[in-house]
Structure formats: C-alpha cells, structure tokens
Amino acid sequence: MPKNPRDDKPLDPIDLALVRLLEQDGRMSNAMLAREVGIAESTCLVRVRSLRERGVVRGIHADIDPVAVGRPVEAMIAVRFGGHRRSHFEQFTEEVPALPGVLGAFHVSGAIDYYVHVACPSADALRDFVLDHLTNRPGVLHAETSLIFESQRGRGTMTRPEDLLGPSA
Amino acid sequence: MPKNPRDDKPLDPIDLALVRLLEQDGRMSNAMLAREVGIAESTCLVRVRSLRERGVVRGIHADIDPVAVGRPVEAMIAVRFGGHRRSHFEQFTEEVPALPGVLGAFHVSGAIDYYVHVACPSADALRDFVLDHLTNRPGVLHAETSLIFESQRGRGTMTRPEDLLGPSA
DNA sequence: AGTGAAATCGCTTTAGC
DNA sequence: GCTAAAGCGATTTCACT
Numbered sequence: 001m002p003k004n005p006r007d008d009k010p011l012d013p014i015d016l017a018l019v020r021l022l023e024q025d026g027r028m029s030n031a032m033l034a035r036e037v038g039i040a041e042s043t044c045l046v047r048v049r050s051l052r053e054r055g056v057v058r059g060i061h062a063d064i065d066p067v068a069v070g071r072p073v074e075a076m077i078a079v080r081f082g083g084h085r086r087s088h089f090e091q092f093t094e095e096v097p098a099l100p101g102v103l104g105a106f107h108v109s110g111a112i113d114y115y116v117h118v119a120c121p122s123a124d125a126l127r128d129f130v131l132d133h134l135t136n137r138p139g140v141l142h143a144e145t146s147l148i149f150e151s152q153r154g155r156g157t158m159t160r161p162e163d164l165l166g167p168s169a
Numbered sequence: 170m171p172k173n174p175r176d177d178k179p180l181d182p183i184d185l186a187l188v189r190l191l192e193q194d195g196r197m198s199n200a201m202l203a204r205e206v207g208i209a210e211s212t213c214l215v216r217v218r219s220l221r222e223r224g225v226v227r228g229i230h231a232d233i234d235p236v237a238v239g240r241p242v243e244a245m246i247a248v249r250f251g252g253h254r255r256s257h258f259e260q261f262t263e264e265v266p267a268l269p270g271v272l273g274a275f276h277v278s279g280a281i282d283y284y285v286h287v288a289c290p291s292a293d294a295l296r297d298f299v300l301d302h303l304t305n306r307p308g309v310l311h312a313e314t315s316l317i318f319e320s321q322r323g324r325g326t327m328t329r330p331e332d333l334l335g336p337s338a
Numbered sequence: 339a340g341t342g343a344a345a346t347c348g349c350t351t352t353a354g355c
Numbered sequence: 356g357c358t359a360a361a362g363c364g365a366t367t368t369c370a371c372t
Contacts, residue, residue: 011237011238016238019231019233019238022230022231022233023230023231023233024230025228025229025230026195026196026228026229026230026231027195027196027229029364029365029366030365030366030367031364031365031366039340039341040340040341040342041341041342041365041366041367042340042341042342042366042367042368042369043339043340043341045366045367046339046340054237055234055237056233056234056237056238057231057232057233057234058231058232058233058234058322059194059195059231059232059322060194060195060196060229060230060231060232061191061192061193061194061195061229061230061232061322062188062191062192062195062226062227062228062229063226063227063228063229063230064188064191064192064225064226064227064327065224065225065226065227066327068180068223068224068225069180069185069188069225069327069328069329069332070329070332071327071329075277076275076277076284093319093321097321097322097323097324097325098323098324098325099323099325100325100326100327100328100329100330101323101325101327102323102324102325103322103323103327104273104286104320104321104322104323105320105321105323106245106286106317106319106320106321107317107318107319107320108244108245108315108316108317108318109315109316109317109318110313110314110315110316112315115245115284115315117273117275117323119327121329144279145279146277146278146279146281146284147277147278147279148275148276148277148278149276149277149278150262150275150276151273151274151275151276152262152266152273152274152275153227153228153230153266153272153273154266154267154268154270154271154272154273154274154286155266155267155271156266156267156268156269156270156271157269158233158235158238158240158269158270158272158288159238159269160238160239160240160269160290161269163238163239198348198349199349199350200348200349200350208356208357209356209357209358210349210350210351211350211351211352211356211357211358212356212357214349214350214351215356339372340371340372341370341371341372342369342370342371342372343368343369343370344367344368344369345366345367345368345369346365346366346367346368347364347365347366347367348363348364348365348366349362349363349364349365350361350362350363350364350365351360351361351362351363352359352360352361352362353358353359353360353361354357354358354359355356355357355358355359
C-alpha cells in the first residue's frame with residue numbers, strides 16, 4: 001500500500017503535533033492546522049497528505065453513539081480457538097471486523113485468543129450474533145460474553161511525551 | 170449537554186445515511202454529504218449539526234497507527250476489582266481513559282470488571298503502565314495483560330439493516 | 339524543504355418560498 | 356425542507372528563498 005520506500009522515516013515534532021490535533025478533531029481544516037502548528041498552509045497540506053499516505057493517519061471516522069442508532073447493548077466477547085487451523089483463523093479475522101455492529105476486534109495472546117467488541121440492538125440480537133458469527137464457526141471452542149456497562153474512547157493522545165520537544169538536538 | 174428536549178426522537182433514514190457516511194469518512198464535506206443522501210446542502214448542514222448536538226455523532230477523530238507514533242506494543246488488560254468501593258471505581262473510570270496511549274476502556278460484567286486497551290512504546294513501558302496505573306491503585310485486585318497481535322477497527326456500520334428503508338410504511 | 343501570495347474552487351450561510 | 360445567490364474561507368498552485 002505505501003508507495004514511498006522511505007515510509008519509515010520518523011515523525012518530527014510538527015508531524016506529531018498534527019497527529020495530536022487530528023486525533024482530537026478530525027475535521028479541523030488545513031488552514032487551522034497550519035496556524036496551530038506554525039507552518040504555512042501549503043506545507044501543512046503536504047505534511048497531512050504524507051501522514052495519510054504513510055499510514056500514520058489510517059483514517060478519520062465519526063464516533064457514533066450506539067444507543068442513538070438502535071444498538072444499546074454493547075459487549076466484549078472473549079473467544080477461544082481450538083486446533084488453530086490457520087485458514088479458520090484467517091477467515092475469522094477477515095470476516096468478523098466487517099460484521100455490522102462490530103466496533104473492534106483483537107487477536108491476542110494468552111488464555112483468550114480473540115476479543116470482539118460489538119454493539120447490538122438487543123440482548124437477543126447479541127445472543128444471535130455470538131451464536132451465528134462466533135460460536136457457530138469452525139475452530140471456535142468457546143465464546144464468553146461480557147456486557148459492557150460503560151464504554152469509553154481513550155481521551156489521551158497517542159503521541160509520546162518524550163517526542164514533543166527536540167529529544168537529542 | 171443536549172439542549173433540545175426532543176433529543177430522543179428517532180433518526181430517519183437520511184440521518185442514518187449521514188451517520189454511515191461520516192463513519193466511513195469523517196472528513197466528507199457538507200456538499201458531498203448532501204449530494205450523497207439527496208438533500209439540499211443547507212438542510213444537510215442543519216441535520217449534521219443536529220446529529221452532533223444530540224450526541225449521535227460523539228466526535229470525529231483521526232485513527233492513528235500506534236506503530237508510527239512509537240507505540241508498537243498493544244495490549245488488552247483485564248482488570249478485576251475488589252471491595253468495589255464506588256469512589257475507587259469512579260476515580261478509575263475517570264482517570265484511566267485519559268492516560269496517554271489508552272485507546273479504549275470498558276466497564277464490563279462478569280469475572281472481569283474492566284478492560285483497558287492500550288498502546289505502549291515498549292514491553293517495559295507496558296509493564297510500567299500496568300504497575301503504575303492499574304495494579305498500584307486502590308481497589309484493584311488483579312490485572313491480566315494480553316498482548317495484541319493484531320488490532321482491527323470495525324469495518325462495518327453501526328446503522329441497522331432494518332432501518333435503512335421504511336420499516337413500517 | 340518550506341514559504342507566501344494569488345487564484346480557483348467549493349463550502350457555508352442567509353434569504354425567500 | 357428546498358432553491359438560489361452571495362460572501363467567505365478554504366485548498367491548491369507556483370515562483371522563490
């Protein structure tokens with residue numbers, strides 16, 4: 001996907017500032033971003049485009065209240081696999097994140113193999129989701145569902161404090 | 170926060186279409202949104218503003234690649250509480266989501282009380298995070314860390330298939 | 339690489355219907 | 356809620372440092 005071979009050159013403090021701003025408000029205009037970080041708008045345009053092309057910014061998405069769109073029942077489902085046939089797992093990781101209501105999907109180490117974060121229209125729909133899409137799937141040993149009482153996005157930043165001002169120079 | 174008493178009136182198919190578009194591309198312009206859903210730009214502006222005011226759209230945020238910003242170690246941490254002193258728990262749910270690197274935090278039912286999704290600069294930093302911010306906290310009994318091999322955002326939509334076209338009429 | 343200014347483009351917003 | 360139009364602000368290009 002990345003076209004530029006130098007995809008891995010590290011982000012400078014201005015890039016990180018842009019990341020932080022877009023994390024907080026993904027609709028901030030190029031002009032305002034430029035003002036905030038203290039560079040020209042033209043430069044800012046190039047930098048933001050580059051951040052997207054390099055995959056630093058993977059996307060900009062609205063955060064939707066599940067309750068408002070008829071999915072008041074949120075759950076975290078811990079899935080255990082058996083056999084670990086690679087093809088089963090690959091199919092799983094391909095299909096599950098694309099199901100409606102799925103907010104996140106995590107392949108993890110340890111006693112649990114996979115977590116699915118989902119929002120459903122009802123408890124019945126949640127049960128059906130687990131049975132139809134998780135339990136009833138080759139390779140799945142067990143799925144344990146935890147209802148989510150409260151779900152919070154991270155409010156902090158992904159940028160590291162130690163990167164914010166010139167570390168070495 | 171919501172100013173309008175009729176905050177709860179259900180979303181019509183056009184609102185849901187707007188939600189779906191902004192889920193996919195949070196930077197889509199008002200003009201393009203209007204075109205896509207087939208309403209006037211002025212109307213679209215009012216609707217989108219209303220979706221934000223009603224809290225249907227909670228925010229629009231850049232999705233950042235943790236690796237690119239120096240946080241290559243992702244983990245899901247399962248926390249168990251003891252005593253369940255309300256004040257401890259409230260402090261926890263207030264502070265943890267604001268810590269740097271925290272992507273999500275979930276208060277759940279069942280054997281586990283809380284899940285924290287975090288991205289850290291290193292395994293050492295992850296250990297420190299768990300010890301400093303989770304284990305070493307009043308009320309926390311246990312924290313079990315699962316490394317995340319692969320993390321995926323939901324690629325589907327939060328809108329419900331049954332809402333997309335007139336359900337009753 | 340980054341800048342600043344200019345020109346184009348398109349968006350937001352306000353009327354009136 | 357729509358149309359139309361105006362005004363404004365944005366993005367983008369380009370010559371230059």
